[in-house]
Amino acid sequence: MAFRKLHHENRRVPLYSLIDLVFILLIFFIITSIMIRTTRGEAKLYIPTPKNEPGEAQILIQIIDDKTCLWLDHTAIDTLRRHSYMIPRADDLGAKVDLLLRKMTLDNAALSLRLSRLKESIAESVKKEYFVLIRCPEYLPYVAATRIIEKLVDNPYIEYGCVSGSLQDIRSSKSILIDGNVLQIDF
Amino acid sequence: MAFQRKENERTLELFSLIDIVFLLLLFFLVSFAFRLAGEVSDAKVFSEINLPVTDTKLPVIKNDVLENLMIQITPDTSQLGISRRVYVLWPSFEDTTKILRLQAFYRAAQDSTFAVFPPDFLRLPDDRFYASAPCTLITNSIGRYIEKEKFYHSNTHPTVEVRAELNTEFKLINLIMNICSAQRQAIPQVIIRTTL
Numbered sequence: 369m370a371f372r373k374l375h376h377e378n379r380r381v382p383l384y385s386l387i388d389l390v391f392i393l394l395i396f397f398i399i400t401s402i403m404i405r406t407t408r409g410e411a412k413l414y415i416p417t418p419k420n421e422p423g424e425a426q427i428l429i430q431i432i433d434d435k436t437c438l439w440l441d442h443t444a445i446d447t448l449r450r451h452s453y454m455i456p457r458a459d460d461l462g463a464k465v466d467l468l469l470r471k472m473t474l475d476n477a478a479l480s481l482r483l484s485r486l487k488e489s490i491a492e493s494v495k496k497e498y499f500v501l502i503r504c505p506e507y508l509p510y511v512a513a514t515r516i517i518e519k520l521v522d523n524p525y526i527e528y529g530c531v532s533g534s535l536q537d538i539r540s541s542k543s544i545l546i547d548g549n550v551l552q553i554d555f
Numbered sequence: 556m557a558f559q560r561k562e563n564e565r566t567l568e569l570f571s572l573i574d575i576v577f578l579l580l581l582f583f584l585v586s587f588a589f590r591l592a593g594e595v596s597d598a599k600v601f602s603e604i605n606l607p608v609t610d611t612k613l614p615v616i617k618n619d620v621l622e623n624l625m626i627q628i629t630p631d632t633s634q635l636g637i638s639r640r641v642y643v644l645w646p647s648f649e650d651t652t653k654i655l656r657l658q659a660f661y662r663a664a665q666d667s668t669f670a671v672f673p674p675d676f677l678r679l680p681d682d683r684f685y686a687s688a689p690c691t692l693i694t695n696s697i698g699r700y701i702e703k704e705k706f707y708h709s710n711t712h713p714t715v716e717v718r719a720e721l722n723t724e725f726k727l728i729n730l731i732m733n734i735c736s737a738q739r740q741a742i743p744q745v746i747i748r749t750t751l
Contacts (some may be wrong), residue, residue: 381570382568382570382571384573385568385570385571386570388570388574389570389573389574389577390583392574392577392578392581393577393663396577396581396584398583407700408607408615409614409615409730409749409750409751410615410616410619410748410749410750411609411614411615411749411750411751412613412614412616412746412747412748412749413609413746413747413748414744414746414747415732415745415746415747416743416744417732417736417742417743417744417745418732418733418736419736420736420737432579436710446689462566467603470633470666472720504725504729505724505725506725506726506729507724507725508675508724508725509608509721509722509723509724509725510719510724510725510727510728510747511607511721511722513725514607514608514609514730514747514749515607518609518610518749519615521612521613522612530732531729532725532729547642555616
């Protein structure tokens, strides 16, 4: 049987066209990879709009600066009662605020711990609802408030609100009174 | 003189054909992509801001289609001293059309739906602060947004989103919340955008 020789010279790949094609593909992939940039994901943090009426909160967190805050809950009443000898007059708001500042100021780490404990206590005990009011001074970055709120969002028994206000507002409030088990701050 | 036909030279050059096809494809793809992304890329450059970092337990935004009215606050250095620039980004009210956040930002920049706070806005008395151009812009926009939402989607509560630079003063966030609070029946909550 006779075999015919193949003509190899006709089957050569055109080199210039191949290089051309490869470069075009290369440019195409470079451009697409530049255009499809991975963007950072974003999330939504819900904050209820404040009510224009006097409210009641189980916990008040007054942000003092970006590192510290004043935590006022039912223990503030005990603190004021126990150290009443440090308050010369009942209407001396400055002395009351100074006492609360000395006893109930938390740094960021302590605040995180306190919030974790709050959530644990809610999970263990009766499902009592809490309202946490966060007061943030106007000149501070809003991130000071959002970093507290983000720790509260995942608990259905904790409601929260956020308003503007400084420690100076508490100092210059009309009154800070203990009425039974309630600490009343009349701004 | 006799001419001889060269039949064998009429074969199709496959590589050249692919070459041209790819060139055309590339041209149309890139020009189309640039037309779409041109405005978005401009917007992306100017709207890139540092947001507060939070963890992943918050609802994550999958595709950045603008669903609510968005107030975007960016740093502004056009005046003496650092100030804040407020953009109002409008969503699409028709269910059939959607608008991306970056497209909305581009439109806001084009339509001049933005305003700049004076550098000393923190020290301004309340009456001058609330009468400033950004406050008026935010108030009017939220009012108009509620009216439009009532008209187009009467069953849903309108929501306002805030996308603000990390260092934005709480006063501005509080301003937006207070304006929404005045419309509390309509806007029970605001959304703060964070990054993961």
